Amino acid sequence: MRGVIPTALLAFITYILFTGSAEPFDLVTGLIVAIGVGLLVGKYLVKEDAKALNPVRWLWGIIYFIWYMIVAETKSHIDVMIRTITGNYNPGIVKVPIDVKTDYAKTLVANSITNTPGTVVVDLDDEYMYVNWINVTTTEPEKAKKEICEDFEKYAKRIFE
Template identity: 30%
Template sequence: MDAPTIGRIRSAGALFVSLMLFWIMLNGSLASDVLIVGVVASVVIAFLHRDGLSIFAEARFTPASVVATFGYIGYFLKELVKSNLHIAAVVLDPALPVRPGIVRVHTRLRSRTGRLLLANSITLTPGTLTVEMEDEWFYVHWVTMEAADQEEATRQIVAGFESYLEVMYG
């Protein structure tokens, strides 16, 4: 088999596994009728979306990437709380000290899933919002802009998440 076919099979398989996990968690049961419905639905959806992305597609399964995954989740939750408090302070301040701007940042990530997760992480932490993606460039709206310079903005917005995602997805 050629490489694209293998890639498609791997991607569809990864999608099937994620769908089945979701289905079982949602039902909270391993009864055979539940499983049969889940398998049929997951196979059909995985087949229809065999070129699509799923969180396990393109992921690396090495001990280092498992460690990085937990590190990523921890770092993400920390950033989420920190930036929510930051935005809360801005909103409550009578002077409304916003300094918005759209800056350009660069990512070293190569895989599509890695970039997707990076853009999502940037967007999920309030204060930064990915507006547009062009290859390895992200355009990020920043409520309290601290640096217009591309390298400094990249360091502040991207670097933290990227170091984990790089190990997980490359």
């Protein structure tokens, strides 16, 4: 039964957020779907129940989501719009070191970079990500990390490590 409850809880919350409804039909449907998802994949997704149920990690996840949607996305969209209008860009692929250790943390960082306009992770291994960047300002790995993913890693560590 390891991982069933946290997976079902996350699936239920996601279902309700995406449907945007708290009607009884949607709550019951969401509950049924969440239990099914939890039973089917919970044991594969969660390695330790204690970590997954830690409310501090969930709080950091919520804080990260709000920060990402309001700050990171807004800054990146504005930057890409300006670069598109002015034609001022210097695209390229840079090697960026990654310090997070767990697969979940690496996935969060890579997805955050890819979902943010102007950057796409094209490859990832245990030590480095290779990021296609719309405006390469440095090819120095540590400096590129500071500009591209330092904040993402900070939150990933608090949530998943």
